[in-house]
Amino acid sequence: MSAPxxxxxxxxxxxxxxxxxxxxLNLLNMTLLVFLLAVIFSGSQISGSDRDLxxxxxxxxxxxDFFPPDLSVLPQTGAALVETIKIAVLxxxxxxxxxxxxGLGAARTISPRWLVVITRMLMNLIRTIPSLIWAVIAVxxxxxxxxxxxxxxxxxxxxxxxxxxxxxxxxxxxxxxxSLKGIGADSVQAFQFGIxxxxxxxxxxxxxxxxxxxxxxxxxxxxxxxGGLGLQLHAYQEFHHWDRFATxxxxxxxxxxxxxxxxxxxxxxxxxxxxxxxxxxx
Amino acid sequence: xxxxxxxxxxxARNLGFKRGDRWIFRHLDLELRAGSFLALVGPSGxxxxxxxSCLCGFRTPDEGEVHIRLPGQSSxxxxxxxxxxxxxxxxxxxxxxADLLTNVLCGRLARFTCLRTLFGFPHTQRLEAYRLLCExxxxxxxxxWASQMSGGEQQRxxxxxxxxxxxxxxxxxxPVSSLDxxxxxxxxxxxxxxxxxxxxxxxxxxxxxxxxNRFADLALSLNPNDPAGHKIRQIRSINMGAGI
Numbered sequence: 421m422s423a424p425x426x427x428x429x430x431x432x433x434x435x436x437x438x439x440x441x442x443x444x445l446n447l448l449n450m451t452l453l454v455f456l457l458a459v460i461f462s463g464s465q466i467s468g469s470d471r472d473l474x475x476x477x478x479x480x481x482x483x484x485d486f487f488p489p490d491l492s493v494l495p496q497t498g499a500a501l502v503e504t505i506k507i508a509v510l511x512x513x514x515x516x517x518x519x520x521x522x523g524l525g526a527a528r529t530i531s532p533r534w535l536v537v538i539t540r541m542l543m544n545l546i547r548t549i550p551s552l553i554w555a556v557i558a559v560x561x562x563x564x565x566x567x568x569x570x571x572x573x574x575x576x577x578x579x580x581x582x583x584x585x586x587x588x589x590x591x592x593x594x595x596x597x598x599s600l601k602g603i604g605a606d607s608v609q610a611f612q613f614g615i616x617x618x619x620x621x622x623x624x625x626x627x628x629x630x631x632x633x634x635x636x637x638x639x640x641x642x643x644x645x646x647g648g649l650g651l652q653l654h655a656y657q658e659f660h661h662w663d664r665f666a667t668x669x670x671x672x673x674x675x676x677x678x679x680x681x682x683x684x685x686x687x688x689x690x691x692x693x694x695x696x697x698x699x700x701x702x
Numbered sequence: 703x704x705x706x707x708x709x710x711x712x713x714a715r716n717l718g719f720k721r722g723d724r725w726i727f728r729h730l731d732l733e734l735r736a737g738s739f740l741a742l743v744g745p746s747g748x749x750x751x752x753x754x755s756c757l758c759g760f761r762t763p764d765e766g767e768v769h770i771r772l773p774g775q776s777s778x779x780x781x782x783x784x785x786x787x788x789x790x791x792x793x794x795x796x797x798x799x800a801d802l803l804t805n806v807l808c809g810r811l812a813r814f815t816c817l818r819t820l821f822g823f824p825h826t827q828r829l830e831a832y833r834l835l836c837e838x839x840x841x842x843x844x845x846x847w848a849s850q851m852s853g854g855e856q857q858r859x860x861x862x863x864x865x866x867x868x869x870x871x872x873x874x875x876x877p878v879s880s881l882d883x884x885x886x887x888x889x890x891x892x893x894x895x896x897x898x899x900x901x902x903x904x905x906x907x908x909x910x911x912x913x914x915n916r917f918a919d920l921a922l923s924l925n926p927n928d929p930a931g932h933k934i935r936q937i938r939s940i941n942m943g944a945g946i
Contacts, residue, residue, distance in 0.1 A: 605808070
């Protein structure tokens with residue numbers, strides 16, 4: 421059968437075919453609809469305190485107390501800032517060390533299924549507990565000090581890094597390590613020369629991201645006594661020293677912004693060599 | 703050139719492999735002695751790579767069997783002896799994010815324990831690997847990642863890794879497909895040399911008629927229309943290596 425001549429006006433359709441309504445019920449549209457319904461049902465929660473408050477005036481008064489920041493606390497803030505960074509660095513270091521075997525255990529392409537299930541369940545459990553709750557647990561066990569902060573953030577980070585690392589290991593094409601085994605390499609060598617070189621840049625990029633994240637978290641865990649800037653913030657809040665509180669906040673802002681810029685640049689340079697799935701660019 | 707030994711290194715009897723209901727090759731008998739260079743030839747898709755992978759134990763044939771006899775080894779199963787084979791894969795299977803030197807050094811992983819290689823290979827090994835890279839014209843950037851090199855350079859690195867391994871037997875699947883005529887000749891010349899010092903067998907998938915006539919002793923051609931219509935052509939009379 422010969423095809424209709426596209427140049428002939430008779431051969432071209434005069435009506436646009438209608439799209440059946442059920443074709444619009446795809447996953448994207450359905451989830452969007454469910455989310456919008458959830459927003460409508462949740463609207464009843466925003467009823468306020470029923471008191472006739474002037475929100476903007478209250479906010480203005482509160483922020484007025486922040487200025488001018490009391491710079492006399494800068495030396496103590498600087499010391500606490502250093503402690504915060506130390507907590508974050510140590511926590512990231514320990515988390516990276518522990519997450520390597522955890523990530524390997526959770527990698528579906530490498531480990532047996534039972535180990536994958538156990539490690540993934542463990543990591544899910546760790547991730548469901550916020551860093552502040554980990555800090556409460558660590559302070560209860562170890563007392564109020566910076567070491568508790570290190571332990572809390574280490575546990576918290578394992579939940580994330582273990583997952584990221586397992587995905588990094590899963591992304592590696594195992595044919596190379598299999599062929600190395602084929603020519604006589606043992607399992608350790610096949611991992612070292614066939615899997616690790618591919619996973620290393622991804623793992624390092626994610627570790628830098630975690631360090632950056634931990635510095636932000638380490639500023640908060642002190643609120644429950646786990647050392648660092650949070651301890652200072654908590655004290656100034658308790659005694660309503662908002663001008664001092666502001667100084668600490670500005671210091672956190674400065675350090676976090678600088679680290680954000682630095683780590684983003686480093687990660688971007690690493691990311692140029694990575695598949696796009698593994699680039700955290702937040 | 704050293705003459706081929708009398709004892710066959712590879713013997714395949716009544717070998718057959720089918721994909722679905724279609725036989726790729728059948729009733730294939732082959733005996734290859736050390737010192738022989740066998741070229742597998744035929745049009746694309748005829749089953750040359752499949753035959754090669756059956757011979758080196760990566761695939762199990764649907765009928766027939768392959769025996770490989772290596773000095774000091776009691777087993778004749780290709781699967782058990784694979785670590786003694788030097789295999790140049792069609793897709794190279796290099797560690798893309800490791801440097802060229804490391805990729806070549808990987809050829810000798812079997813000779814060292816994991817503890818010895820955990821912090822790198824001995825200096826003498828590294829120097830030897832570097833020399834091989836230079837010999838194949840990829841010595842300018844030994845510390846660059848393999849993924850940063852061109853296809854032809856990667857192919858030469860894969861060949862360097864296999865040569866560095868110093869295997870008992872070579873299986874090469876289109877080892878010069880991405881190389882210019884100069885390096886293709888050089889690589890095949892090195893493989894040709896391997897048949898002589900001490901005598902080793904080389905089985906190589908090749909397409910170029912000039913390369914086949916210049917380097918191979920025997921050419922086994924598969925027939926796309928007849929699975930049992932394979933033929934062997936003797937190119938050199940010096941190595942009476944194979945029979946079919």
